[in-house]
Amino acid sequence: MLSMESFLNMPLHTTLCWTMIVTGAFTLFGLSKYVTAPYGRHSKAGWGILLDPKLSWFLMESPNLVMILFFYLKNYGMSGQLPPATNCILLVFYGGHYINRSLIFPMRIRNGKKMPITVMLAAAFYSSWNGYIQSKTLLELEQYGDEVLSSTRFILGSVVFISGFAINYHSDEVLRNLRKPGETGYKIPYGGAFKYVSCGNFFGEIVEWIGFAIASGSLSGAAFAFYTFANTAPRGASHHAWYLEKFKGEYEDLGRSAVIPFIW
Structure with missing residues (x-):
């Protein structure tokens, strides 16, 4: 079993991964029993000022792309070099999803309901957190060998x-x-x-x-x-x-x- 001492002595990246899992357990319980996310059809007063949905989606999803760019520049600079092929494919999967979510999807929203700023900020925080651990994994910590592709x-x-x-x-x-x-x-x-x-x-x-x-x-x-x-x-x-x-x-x-x- 994971002890508190071993948890506190983990590298930051590992700690953030396990913290996300624990946070997910609380999120699953809270959203199942007590809270309905207050946006879209469930939007309600009392969660802060309301923002344009297109802007909200961009602000809350784009940190994922920012983190990819940050870790690429941090580890590869302006060299034009690329990570191993497997890393690149996984980055295309991850980055492609968030290009759609932060740039394409918002522009295609029709008659979307406004989003409370608290929901947008919470999602942007999560995107920054998740973007950090995924990008650090694929652009710094893991170097997948070519054999992984097959x-x-x-x-x-x-x-x-x-x-x-x-x-x-x-x-x-x-x-x-x-x-x-x-x-x-x-x-x-x-x-x-x-x-x-x-x-x-x-x-x-x-x-x-x-x-x-x-x-x-x-x-x-x-x-x-x-x-x-x-x-x-x-x-x-x-x-x-x-x-x-x-x-x-x-x-x-x-x-x-x-x-x-x-x-x-």
């Missing part, structure tokens, strides 16, 4: 990641196109992962980072995957309950799970 673990993890990314992206597109320009209100999403779950976007993101954790075989990847599940699964359960309350029998007849098909 390993079962890396291939399996990559397939799972790409599948999750596709599910996440498609689900975002379904949600984005639910309302025509100028329309308001909520509708039931159909197609893709929404055939099985209320929150196909959350399901896709969970699958993504499980794949990343498998492919990287790192503590930082495992911490990220667990926290993603801890943060999105209970929010998905809240969305599912909201759909059932709003659309009642029409929605219940669809037989969807909340986030994980046939399980939760």
Whole structure:
């Protein structure tokens, strides 16, 4: 068992990874039992001033990209050199997701609800924390050998990641196109992962980072995957309950799970 003494004597990076896992456990419990994240359809007063959703998404997701740039310049400078091939592929996975999340996705938001500044700041803090541990792993601590590229673990993890990314992206597109320009209100999403779950976007993101954790075989990847599940699964359960309350029998007849098909 991990003792307090051994925890305190860990390197900072390792400590931050384990702290993320512990924080994820508390987040899972808190969001499941006591708090519903107050933005989007669950937005409510009392959580600070409201910000434009496009700006909020950029501010809270872009620290991941800043950390990639910081650690690249720190360790490679202006040399133009690249990390090992496996590291580069994992960086493309990680960075590609956050290029979409911080730059592309916000610009495509239609009629999005404003976000409380407290939610944005909390997410930006997490992105800085996670960006630090992932970027430090891939650009400083780990030097994957070429043999990893053909390993079962890396291939399996990559397939799972790409599948999750596709599910996440498609689900975002379904949600984005639910309302025509100028329309308001909520509708039931159909197609893709929404055939099985209320929150196909959350399901896709969970699958993504499980794949990343498998492919990287790192503590930082495992911490990220667990926290993603801890943060999105209970929010998905809240969305599912909201759909059932709003659309009642029409929605219940669809037989969807909340986030994980046939399980939760």
